[in-house]
Amino acid sequence: MNGTDYRWPTRPVVVVCIDGGDPRYLEQLLQEDAIPNMRAFIEQGFGSVADGSMPSFTCPNNMSIITGTPTSRHGISGNYYLDTKTWQPVVMTGPELLRGDTILARFAQEGAKVVSITAKDKLRRQLGKGLDVSQGHVSFSSEFADRCTLVENGIENVLAYVGMPQPDMYSMELSLFVLEAGIKLLKDHRPDLMYLSLTDFVQHKWSPTELDARRFYERLDDAFGRLAQEDVVLALTADHGMSDKSNAAGEPNVIWLQDRLDERFGRDEMTVVCPITDAFVAHHGALGGFVRVWSKGRVDADSIMAFIQGMDGIELALNKTTACRMFDMPEDREADVVVISREDVCIGASAASHHLDGLKGHRLRTHGGISEAKVPVILNRPLNARYRQKVTWKPLKSHDIFELALNGTD
Numbered sequence: 485m486n487g488t489d490y491r492w493p494t495r496p497v498v499v500v501c502i503d504g505g506d507p508r509y510l511e512q513l514l515q516e517d518a519i520p521n522m523r524a525f526i527e528q529g530f531g532s533v534a535d536g537s538m539p540s541f542t543c544p545n546n547m548s549i550i551t552g553t554p555t556s557r558h559g560i561s562g563n564y565y566l567d568t569k570t571w572q573p574v575v576m577t578g579p580e581l582l583r584g585d586t587i588l589a590r591f592a593q594e595g596a597k598v599v600s601i602t603a604k605d606k607l608r609r610q611l612g613k614g615l616d617v618s619q620g621h622v623s624f625s626s627e628f629a630d631r632c633t634l635v636e637n638g639i640e641n642v643l644a645y646v647g648m649p650q651p652d653m654y655s656m657e658l659s660l661f662v663l664e665a666g667i668k669l670l671k672d673h674r675p676d677l678m679y680l681s682l683t684d685f686v687q688h689k690w691s692p693t694e695l696d697a698r699r700f701y702e703r704l705d706d707a708f709g710r711l712a713q714e715d716v717v718l719a720l721t722a723d724h725g726m727s728d729k730s731n732a733a734g735e736p737n738v739i740w741l742q743d744r745l746d747e748r749f750g751r752d753e754m755t756v757v758c759p760i761t762d763a764f765v766a767h768h769g770a771l772g773g774f775v776r777v778w779s780k781g782r783v784d785a786d787s788i789m790a791f792i793q794g795m796d797g798i799e800l801a802l803n804k805t806t807a808c809r810m811f812d813m814p815e816d817r818e819a820d821v822v823v824i825s826r827e828d829v830c831i832g833a834s835a836a837s838h839h840l841d842g843l844k845g846h847r848l849r850t851h852g853g854i855s856e857a858k859v860p861v862i863l864n865r866p867l868n869a870r871y872r873q874k875v876t877w878k879p880l881k882s883h884d885i886f887e888l889a890l891n892g893t894d
Contacts, residue, residue: 496674503724540725541772562576607625624637720862721882727853
């Protein structure tokens with residue numbers, strides 16, 4: 485499917501996307517000996533760092549993982565793109581915008597039993613594209629665990645089944661609920677394929693050295709250990725990393741790009757879209773390391789790029805063709821100019837359009853650029869000879885994770 489041959493699983497395959505799981509968290513906590521199960525997986529199975537898809541946001545990378553393809557193939561290159569007929573942003577979380585099949589749906593069509601659980605419901609429908617839950621499959625989010633139905637999700641009474649209360653959107657429990665539900669379903673039903681996608685609330689809020697981050701990863705590690713005990717192939721990866729983008733005073737280090745462009749070229753000449761934006765922005769203020777600029781026609785891309793490239797904190801300003809070629813993105817949904825910030829800097833539209841009250845008391849930690857595109861890839865079982873050889877010469881991508889789990893272990 486989608487150009488890759490997948491082997492039928494001989495035991496359940498569980499793939500976990502640790503949202504915001506920057507390799508620096510693992511590096512720190514391995515040094516502190518705080519995550520013994522993940523250490524055992526790395527030492528006895530397989531561990532490496534891979535390239536995620538660009539932009540390094542949640543939706544594009546989850547879709548890459550679940551289809552085994554880059555964004556140029558599946559078409560989801562952010563949470564939003566701009567409809568230039570109306571000049572209004574279009575939400576990209578509908579299943580109709582996802583190109584190609586998901587690995588889960590194709591296996592289900594061939595008779596496999598599959599489970600997909602996400603933290604945020606914005607992913608649930610795309611991950612469940614083509615999945616007929618009336619055939620015994622399960623697809624739900626912990627965000628809406630309290631309203632699951634057999635018709636919509638293939639499961640009901642989820643809170644009682646898992647034995648946990650409805651988690652708050654801004655909590656580590658939103659992710660932990662996903663894992664506990666996955667463990668329960670694995671024990672009771674032993675599906676062939678399971679995809680568990682977490683949320684990055686913790687990584688946005690706390691750095692790798694902070695106590696709450698350690699507590700979260702200790703609980704993740706415990707859950708991963710219990711998953712591995714069920715005789716599964718367990719594969720761990722992330723959708724993106726996370727960088728501190730605050731200045732010495734602890735304030736967000738922001739380039740307000742729409743304001744700068746309006747001042748230079750005049751108002752209403754172009755539109756800046758921040759594709760990190762979704763319904764829950766309190767922990768990042770809709771600020772990220774990657775934005776898009778569409779011109780309304782009177783200012784050409786070269787002029788826009790020349791102006792932006794001179795700004796301190798900008799890593800790249802690229803035209804549509806170059807950006808899509810460099811980062812394997814879909815050209816028909818790309819802007820005239822793509823802008824990527826330096827690791828310690830983020831980009832917003834206009835200062836008046838972003839609400840940063842939710843960041844009070846915490847440094848801004850966010851993602852989207854090249855600096856957040858490295859992610860871990862960990863398997864609890866060793867690679868077979870063919871794939872040990874393959875990963876030595878072919879650059880490892882996070883969207884290879886299902887291929888590694890299904891084809892790369894014996």
